[in-house]
Amino acid sequence: VEYPVGVPPLWMGKRTQRRESTGPRSPGPTTPTRDTRTIRVKMVLLGSSGVGKSSLAIRFSKDEFKGTLPTVGCAYFTQVVCLSDVTFHFEIWDTAGQEKYHSVTPLYYRGAHAALVVYDISKRESFIRAQMWLRELEKHYIPASTVMVLVGNKGDLSELRQVTLQEGHSLAVDRGLLFMETSAKSGNQVSELMLAIAHRVKRCTSEHQSGLTEWQETELVNLRRSETLQHPLASCCPSIGP
Numbered sequence: 001v002e003y004p005v006g007v008p009p010l011w012m013g014k015r016t017q018r019r020e021s022t023g024p025r026s027p028g029p030t031t032p033t034r035d036t037r038t039i040r041v042k043m044v045l046l047g048s049s050g051v052g053k054s055s056l057a058i059r060f061s062k063d064e065f066k067g068t069l070p071t072v073g074c075a076y077f078t079q080v081v082c083l084s085d086v087t088f089h090f091e092i093w094d095t096a097g098q099e100k101y102h103s104v105t106p107l108y109y110r111g112a113h114a115a116l117v118v119y120d121i122s123k124r125e126s127f128i129r130a131q132m133w134l135r136e137l138e139k140h141y142i143p144a145s146t147v148m149v150l151v152g153n154k155g156d157l158s159e160l161r162q163v164t165l166q167e168g169h170s171l172a173v174d175r176g177l178l179f180m181e182t183s184a185k186s187g188n189q190v191s192e193l194m195l196a197i198a199h200r201v202k203r204c205t206s207e208h209q210s211g212l213t214e215w216q217e218t219e220l221v222n223l224r225r226s227e228t229l230q231h232p233l234a235s236c237c238p239s240i241g242p
Protein backbone atom coordinates (compact mmCIF):
# COMPACT_ATOMS: atom_id res chain seq x y z
CA VAL A 1 0.00 0.00 0.00
CA GLU A 2 1.29 3.44 -0.85
CA TYR A 3 0.22 6.09 1.62
CA PRO A 4 -0.04 9.76 0.77
CA VAL A 5 2.75 11.95 1.99
CA GLY A 6 2.41 12.58 5.71
CA VAL A 7 0.11 9.69 6.47
CA PRO A 8 1.90 7.00 8.43
CA PRO A 9 0.74 3.44 7.92
CA LEU A 10 -1.31 1.85 10.64
CA TRP A 11 0.24 -1.30 11.96
CA MET A 12 -2.16 -4.01 12.86
CA GLY A 13 -1.84 -7.59 13.95
CA LYS A 14 -4.07 -10.60 14.01
CA ARG A 15 -4.69 -10.29 17.72
CA THR A 16 -7.82 -8.29 18.26
CA GLN A 17 -10.87 -8.37 20.45
CA ARG A 18 -13.86 -10.48 19.52
CA ARG A 19 -16.68 -8.12 20.43
CA GLU A 20 -18.25 -6.10 17.60
CA SER A 21 -17.21 -2.49 17.81
CA THR A 22 -16.59 0.58 15.72
CA GLY A 23 -13.94 2.76 17.23
CA PRO A 24 -14.25 5.37 19.95
CA ARG A 25 -17.92 4.97 20.83
CA SER A 26 -17.55 1.32 21.66
CA PRO A 27 -15.15 0.00 24.23
CA GLY A 28 -11.95 0.16 22.23
CA PRO A 29 -10.05 -2.79 20.94
CA THR A 30 -7.58 -2.67 23.77
CA THR A 31 -7.80 -6.27 24.90
CA PRO A 32 -6.31 -8.28 22.10
CA THR A 33 -7.32 -11.88 21.74
CA ARG A 34 -5.81 -14.44 19.46
CA ASP A 35 -6.56 -15.68 15.99
CA THR A 36 -8.87 -13.14 14.44
CA ARG A 37 -8.14 -12.03 10.90
CA THR A 38 -7.35 -8.42 10.08
CA ILE A 39 -8.40 -7.10 6.71
CA ARG A 40 -7.79 -3.79 4.99
CA VAL A 41 -10.83 -2.18 3.40
CA LYS A 42 -10.71 0.81 1.11
CA MET A 43 -13.89 2.83 1.45
CA VAL A 44 -14.71 5.95 -0.54
CA LEU A 45 -17.28 8.67 0.18
CA LEU A 46 -18.93 10.34 -2.81
CA GLY A 47 -21.69 12.88 -3.31
CA SER A 48 -22.48 16.55 -3.78
CA SER A 49 -20.68 19.30 -1.94
CA GLY A 50 -22.13 19.99 1.51
CA VAL A 51 -24.03 16.72 2.03
CA GLY A 52 -21.80 15.88 5.00
CA LYS A 53 -19.20 13.44 3.68
CA SER A 54 -16.37 14.92 5.75
CA SER A 55 -18.63 15.18 8.78
CA LEU A 56 -19.54 11.51 8.45
CA ALA A 57 -15.89 10.53 8.09
CA ILE A 58 -14.97 12.58 11.17
CA ARG A 59 -17.89 11.19 13.15
CA PHE A 60 -16.87 7.69 12.23
CA SER A 61 -13.14 8.03 12.85
CA LYS A 62 -13.14 10.38 15.85
CA ASP A 63 -16.74 10.44 17.08
CA GLU A 64 -16.82 14.22 16.76
CA PHE A 65 -18.87 16.78 14.90
CA LYS A 66 -17.11 20.00 14.10
CA GLY A 67 -17.05 22.74 11.53
CA THR A 68 -15.60 21.66 8.21
CA LEU A 69 -14.41 23.50 5.16
CA PRO A 70 -15.13 22.16 1.68
CA THR A 71 -12.73 19.32 0.98
CA VAL A 72 -9.89 20.02 -1.42
CA GLY A 73 -9.23 16.98 -3.58
CA CYS A 74 -9.57 14.30 -0.95
CA ALA A 75 -9.12 13.70 2.77
CA TYR A 76 -8.04 10.47 4.43
CA PHE A 77 -9.18 8.85 7.66
CA THR A 78 -8.86 5.45 9.29
CA GLN A 79 -10.89 3.45 11.71
CA VAL A 80 -11.15 -0.10 12.97
CA VAL A 81 -14.28 -2.21 13.02
CA CYS A 82 -14.24 -5.49 14.90
CA LEU A 83 -16.61 -8.32 14.16
CA SER A 84 -16.50 -11.58 16.09
CA ASP A 85 -13.90 -13.27 13.94
CA VAL A 86 -12.45 -10.54 11.77
CA THR A 87 -11.13 -7.03 12.24
CA PHE A 88 -11.47 -4.51 9.45
CA HIS A 89 -9.05 -1.67 9.05
CA PHE A 90 -11.05 0.91 7.12
CA GLU A 91 -9.13 3.37 4.97
CA ILE A 92 -11.65 6.11 4.32
CA TRP A 93 -11.23 8.36 1.31
CA ASP A 94 -13.41 11.44 1.62
CA THR A 95 -13.66 12.99 -1.83
CA ALA A 96 -14.44 16.61 -2.65
CA GLY A 97 -18.01 17.18 -3.79
CA GLN A 98 -17.37 20.43 -5.62
CA GLU A 99 -17.83 20.12 -9.36
CA LYS A 100 -14.30 21.34 -10.12
CA TYR A 101 -12.87 18.17 -8.51
CA HIS A 102 -15.13 15.76 -10.36
CA SER A 103 -12.48 14.77 -12.87
CA VAL A 104 -10.01 13.60 -10.19
CA THR A 105 -12.53 11.65 -8.13
CA PRO A 106 -12.01 8.40 -10.08
CA LEU A 107 -8.45 8.36 -8.77
CA TYR A 108 -9.92 7.69 -5.36
CA TYR A 109 -12.76 5.31 -6.02
CA ARG A 110 -10.94 2.87 -8.25
CA GLY A 111 -10.20 -0.27 -6.29
CA ALA A 112 -12.61 0.62 -3.49
CA HIS A 113 -14.11 -2.29 -1.59
CA ALA A 114 -16.98 -0.10 -0.39
CA ALA A 115 -18.42 3.02 -2.01
CA LEU A 116 -20.80 5.31 -0.12
CA VAL A 117 -22.93 7.67 -2.17
CA VAL A 118 -24.17 10.34 0.21
CA TYR A 119 -27.05 12.78 -0.17
CA ASP A 120 -28.63 15.35 2.13
CA ILE A 121 -32.24 14.50 3.02
CA SER A 122 -33.02 18.23 3.14
CA LYS A 123 -31.76 18.85 -0.43
CA ARG A 124 -33.52 17.09 -3.29
CA GLU A 125 -30.85 18.20 -5.73
CA SER A 126 -28.28 16.16 -3.82
CA PHE A 127 -30.51 13.07 -4.15
CA ILE A 128 -30.71 13.56 -7.92
CA ARG A 129 -26.96 13.95 -8.00
CA ALA A 130 -26.56 10.77 -5.97
CA GLN A 131 -28.37 8.90 -8.71
CA MET A 132 -25.93 10.32 -11.22
CA TRP A 133 -23.06 9.06 -9.07
CA LEU A 134 -24.60 5.62 -8.87
CA ARG A 135 -24.98 5.44 -12.64
CA GLU A 136 -21.39 6.52 -13.14
CA LEU A 137 -20.04 4.03 -10.64
CA GLU A 138 -22.04 1.14 -11.99
CA LYS A 139 -21.26 1.89 -15.62
CA HIS A 140 -17.56 2.50 -15.50
CA TYR A 141 -15.65 1.57 -12.46
CA ILE A 142 -17.14 -0.49 -9.72
CA PRO A 143 -17.07 -4.30 -9.92
CA ALA A 144 -19.89 -6.44 -8.55
CA SER A 145 -17.81 -7.30 -5.53
CA THR A 146 -17.83 -3.68 -4.31
CA VAL A 147 -20.25 -2.95 -1.51
CA MET A 148 -22.39 -0.05 -2.69
CA VAL A 149 -24.13 2.03 -0.07
CA LEU A 150 -26.68 4.84 -0.31
CA VAL A 151 -26.61 7.20 2.66
CA GLY A 152 -29.20 9.89 3.41
CA ASN A 153 -27.37 12.21 5.80
CA LYS A 154 -28.63 15.10 7.98
CA GLY A 155 -31.41 12.97 9.38
CA ASP A 156 -31.65 15.47 12.25
CA LEU A 157 -33.13 18.01 9.80
CA SER A 158 -36.40 16.14 9.47
CA GLU A 159 -38.47 19.34 9.49
CA LEU A 160 -36.62 20.43 6.32
CA ARG A 161 -36.83 17.04 4.66
CA GLN A 162 -37.13 17.07 0.85
CA VAL A 163 -36.38 13.38 0.25
CA THR A 164 -38.56 10.83 1.99
CA LEU A 165 -37.20 7.74 3.66
CA GLN A 166 -39.28 5.71 1.23
CA GLU A 167 -37.61 7.34 -1.80
CA GLY A 168 -34.15 6.53 -0.51
CA HIS A 169 -35.20 3.03 0.38
CA SER A 170 -36.81 2.39 -3.02
CA LEU A 171 -33.75 3.60 -4.90
CA ALA A 172 -31.57 1.32 -2.82
CA VAL A 173 -33.84 -1.69 -3.31
CA ASP A 174 -34.00 -1.09 -7.09
CA ARG A 175 -30.23 -1.08 -7.32
CA GLY A 176 -29.44 -3.64 -4.65
CA LEU A 177 -27.69 -1.19 -2.36
CA LEU A 178 -27.28 -1.05 1.36
CA PHE A 179 -29.24 1.98 2.60
CA MET A 180 -29.30 4.01 5.79
CA GLU A 181 -30.26 7.48 6.94
CA THR A 182 -27.69 8.99 9.29
CA SER A 183 -26.89 12.17 11.15
CA ALA A 184 -23.24 13.09 11.37
CA LYS A 185 -24.34 15.86 13.72
CA SER A 186 -26.02 13.67 16.34
CA GLY A 187 -24.11 10.51 15.47
CA ASN A 188 -27.37 8.69 14.87
CA GLN A 189 -26.92 5.49 12.85
CA VAL A 190 -23.25 6.15 12.01
CA SER A 191 -21.79 3.22 13.97
CA GLU A 192 -24.66 1.05 12.79
CA LEU A 193 -23.87 2.00 9.21
CA MET A 194 -20.24 1.01 9.58
CA LEU A 195 -21.09 -2.29 11.19
CA ALA A 196 -23.56 -3.03 8.40
CA ILE A 197 -20.88 -2.24 5.82
CA ALA A 198 -18.38 -4.47 7.61
CA HIS A 199 -20.84 -7.36 7.59
CA ARG A 200 -21.60 -6.80 3.91
CA VAL A 201 -17.90 -6.59 3.02
CA LYS A 202 -17.30 -9.80 4.93
CA ARG A 203 -20.05 -11.52 2.97
CA CYS A 204 -18.74 -10.17 -0.34
CA THR A 205 -15.24 -11.32 0.55
CA SER A 206 -16.35 -14.88 0.83
CA GLU A 207 -18.62 -14.70 -2.23
CA HIS A 208 -16.24 -12.92 -4.60
CA GLN A 209 -12.77 -13.39 -3.14
CA SER A 210 -12.48 -9.72 -4.00
CA GLY A 211 -8.83 -9.14 -3.36
CA LEU A 212 -9.14 -7.75 0.13
CA THR A 213 -5.73 -7.63 1.65
CA GLU A 214 -5.21 -9.64 4.75
CA TRP A 215 -2.59 -8.08 6.96
CA GLN A 216 0.33 -10.16 8.00
CA GLU A 217 0.99 -10.43 11.68
CA THR A 218 3.12 -7.48 12.71
CA GLU A 219 3.77 -5.62 15.85
CA LEU A 220 0.53 -4.32 17.32
CA VAL A 221 1.06 -0.64 17.89
CA ASN A 222 -2.30 1.04 18.38
CA LEU A 223 -5.57 -0.28 17.08
CA ARG A 224 -7.53 2.82 18.02
CA ARG A 225 -5.46 5.27 16.12
CA SER A 226 -7.14 7.37 13.48
CA GLU A 227 -5.58 9.83 11.12
CA THR A 228 -6.84 12.59 8.93
CA LEU A 229 -5.14 14.62 6.30
CA GLN A 230 -6.24 17.26 3.89
CA HIS A 231 -4.52 15.91 0.91
CA PRO A 232 -2.03 18.33 -0.66
CA LEU A 233 -1.36 16.28 -3.76
CA ALA A 234 -4.92 15.40 -4.54
CA SER A 235 -5.31 17.09 -7.87
CA CYS A 236 -1.85 16.63 -9.27
CA CYS A 237 -0.52 13.19 -8.47
CA PRO A 238 -2.40 10.20 -9.83
CA SER A 239 -0.05 7.71 -8.22
CA ILE A 240 -1.07 8.45 -4.65
CA GLY A 241 -3.36 6.16 -2.75
CA PRO A 242 -3.77 2.43 -2.73
Ligand SMILES: Nc1nc2c(ncn2[C@@H]2O[C@H](COP(=O)(O)OP(=O)(O)OP(=O)(O)O)[C@@H](O)[C@H]2O)c(=O)[nH]1
Nearest residue numbers: 049050051052053054055070071097154183184185
Ligand atom coordinates in the same frame (compact mmCIF):
# COMPACT_ATOMS: atom_id res chain seq x y z
N1 LIG B 1 -27.63 19.45 10.59
C1 LIG B 1 -26.62 18.74 10.07
N2 LIG B 1 -25.60 19.36 9.45
C2 LIG B 1 -24.60 18.60 8.96
C3 LIG B 1 -24.59 17.18 9.07
N3 LIG B 1 -23.48 16.72 8.46
C4 LIG B 1 -22.82 17.80 8.00
N4 LIG B 1 -23.49 18.92 8.30
C5 LIG B 1 -23.10 20.30 7.96
O1 LIG B 1 -23.16 20.43 6.55
C6 LIG B 1 -22.09 21.26 6.09
C7 LIG B 1 -21.25 20.52 5.05
O2 LIG B 1 -20.65 19.39 5.68
P1 LIG B 1 -19.34 18.70 5.08
O3 LIG B 1 -19.07 17.50 5.91
O4 LIG B 1 -18.24 19.68 4.92
O5 LIG B 1 -19.86 18.30 3.63
P2 LIG B 1 -19.05 17.58 2.45
O6 LIG B 1 -20.01 16.67 1.77
O7 LIG B 1 -17.81 16.95 2.96
O8 LIG B 1 -18.71 18.81 1.51
P3 LIG B 1 -17.49 18.90 0.41
O9 LIG B 1 -16.22 18.76 1.16
O10 LIG B 1 -17.63 20.26 -0.22
O11 LIG B 1 -17.72 17.82 -0.58
C8 LIG B 1 -21.30 21.67 7.33
O12 LIG B 1 -21.76 22.93 7.76
C9 LIG B 1 -21.66 20.61 8.35
O13 LIG B 1 -21.58 21.10 9.68
C10 LIG B 1 -25.68 16.55 9.74
O14 LIG B 1 -25.79 15.32 9.88
N5 LIG B 1 -26.67 17.38 10.22
